[in-house]
Amino acid sequence: MSIDVKLxxxxxxxxxxxxxxxxxxKIIIQSVVLIEKLGFELFTFKKLAHExxxxxxxxxxxxxxxxxxxLYIMTWYWEWIDYVIDINWNNIDxxxxxxxxxxxxxxxxxxxxxxxxDIDLKLLHHIVIAESTKVYHTKLVDKxxxxxxxxxxxxLAEKFVHLFEALNPSYPYPRVLASTLLEMSNSQxxxxxxxxxxxxxxxxxxxxxxxxxxxxxxxxNLIGK
Amino acid sequence: MSIDVKLxxxxxxxxxxxxxxxxxxKIIIQSVVLIEKLGFELFTFKKLAHExxxxxxxxxxxxxxxxxxxLYIMTWYWEWIDYVIDINWNNIDxxxxxxxxxxxxxxxxxxxxxxxxDIDLKLLHHIVIAESTKVYHTKLVDKxxxxxxxxxxxxLAEKFVHLFEALNPSYPYPRVLASTLLEMSNSQxxxxxxxxxxxxxxxxxxxxxxxxxxxxxxxxNLIGK
DNA sequence: GTAAACACGATAGTAATACTATTATATATG
DNA sequence: CATATATAATAGTATTACTATCGTGTTTAC
Numbered sequence: 001m002s003i004d005v006k007l008x009x010x011x012x013x014x015x016x017x018x019x020x021x022x023x024x025x026k027i028i029i030q031s032v033v034l035i036e037k038l039g040f041e042l043f044t045f046k047k048l049a050h051e052x053x054x055x056x057x058x059x060x061x062x063x064x065x066x067x068x069x070x071l072y073i074m075t076w077y078w079e080w081i082d083y084v085i086d087i088n089w090n091n092i093d094x095x096x097x098x099x100x101x102x103x104x105x106x107x108x109x110x111x112x113x114x115x116x117x118d119i120d121l122k123l124l125h126h127i128v129i130a131e132s133t134k135v136y137h138t139k140l141v142d143k144x145x146x147x148x149x150x151x152x153x154x155x156l157a158e159k160f161v162h163l164f165e166a167l168n169p170s171y172p173y174p175r176v177l178a179s180t181l182l183e184m185s186n187s188q189x190x191x192x193x194x195x196x197x198x199x200x201x202x203x204x205x206x207x208x209x210x211x212x213x214x215x216x217x218x219x220x221n222l223i224g225k
Numbered sequence: 226m227s228i229d230v231k232l233x234x235x236x237x238x239x240x241x242x243x244x245x246x247x248x249x250x251k252i253i254i255q256s257v258v259l260i261e262k263l264g265f266e267l268f269t270f271k272k273l274a275h276e277x278x279x280x281x282x283x284x285x286x287x288x289x290x291x292x293x294x295x296l297y298i299m300t301w302y303w304e305w306i307d308y309v310i311d312i313n314w315n316n317i318d319x320x321x322x323x324x325x326x327x328x329x330x331x332x333x334x335x336x337x338x339x340x341x342x343d344i345d346l347k348l349l350h351h352i353v354i355a356e357s358t359k360v361y362h363t364k365l366v367d368k369x370x371x372x373x374x375x376x377x378x379x380x381l382a383e384k385f386v387h388l389f390e391a392l393n394p395s396y397p398y399p400r401v402l403a404s405t406l407l408e409m410s411n412s413q414x415x416x417x418x419x420x421x422x423x424x425x426x427x428x429x430x431x432x433x434x435x436x437x438x439x440x441x442x443x444x445x446n447l448i449g450k
Numbered sequence: 451g452t453a454a455a456c457a458c459g460a461t462a463g464t465a466a467t468a469c470t471a472t473t474a475t476a477t478a479t480g
Numbered sequence: 481c482a483t484a485t486a487t488a489a490t491a492g493t494a495t496t497a498c499t500a501t502c503g504t505g506t507t508t509a510c
Binding site: 038039041042130131133134136137138139141142145150153154157158172173174175176178179180183184187188190191194195197198199200201214217218221222 | 263264266267355356358359361362363364366367370375378379382383397398399400401403404405408409412413415416419420422423424425426439442443446447
Binding site: 248 | 486489
């Protein structure tokens, strides 16, 4: 078992770095499987411990609680997306093209062929779609934000902001547009799967092409030329 | 104690109609106060029972669990918004003006002077901003959706969809735009208050004017003319 | 090569949560 | 006045979200 892509995450997310031991890696790999299966509310450390033939107490040595484990997983995802965008921007100079590429990646990064990891990226994507808003919709947001626990997400949004500023320096709402696109990439898929009257798009068999089209429509029309 | 605005909500949201008894009304009024104060995760029926000098068992006679109580509260809010929009559309024929009005109301309905209720509308608005996505981000979405528990929200979105269709019959993404605007009305405020690098707007002292402006920018620019 | 440090598993225990059930009493209804 | 109903009071259960302690096997340091 190995996580070949090693991303550097905020140390305050964990008590012991899960990327540094085989138990730690098992915790991450299996928590992705279990959270996707049970949903975050029904996911417990006890159930996870059982899956990996370990104990609750051992998992608690890595993560203070399941909320921080979820935040770790989300942060891993955002950090990975950021990295995939950078790779795919290599040698691209045109900002419009860069925007299209970045949109395609947040719509569905799991097709990326360069990533080598034991984390199931499709399951992780499903978790992000279904659970991501829960990491900041808590009474602890401000405290966790002060510790820098949301920096990765904000950095990813900034990436879009910089592009919008390059494409149209006078556009008044680059941050709103960036955060809205990031949200859409999750919520519209969720609606397509569960509340389809709230969207016009379809997502069947991991085909996110319609999502990508809508996101481009939003981005390019709002930013103007 | 009385809830003068009586909205008709899906019967499957509750075991006993909280609008039909004084205990029921207390449950709703105080749960709004408590959920806003504690956040949904730390809110419990035991704490609520204590606040209203009642018991857990009594509250369980009204609501199966706290999730359905939250959904009830959210549904009340959306139903109320829908009602406020209808009132404010009275005698307005211009679709652009109707859209502006509807946007202003979802940005901040609590200014509405016609509503007479013991529910604290500003606190309720805060709950919607912080907790609304939790009502459908569960493993029960599909079951609850089949029971019609999200009809009020979908109906509200449809209202926008119909407007977009009237304004531009060839616009390809009316549902995406509707659900995105509804989401923005919560998320952008949350960002302004807690993760302000994710937004360009400011919301200070319940002044939602900048939110309204951004939402109009999105709606009118995307829908075209 | 051995001692110390460490990681992990095993076990136990606690307070709180999310309920369910039963009974007694007060109140409303017919 | 009898009855039905709503609620309060109480008790109890399984699960959750932890915390603490201890023993053992493995790694690391010198």
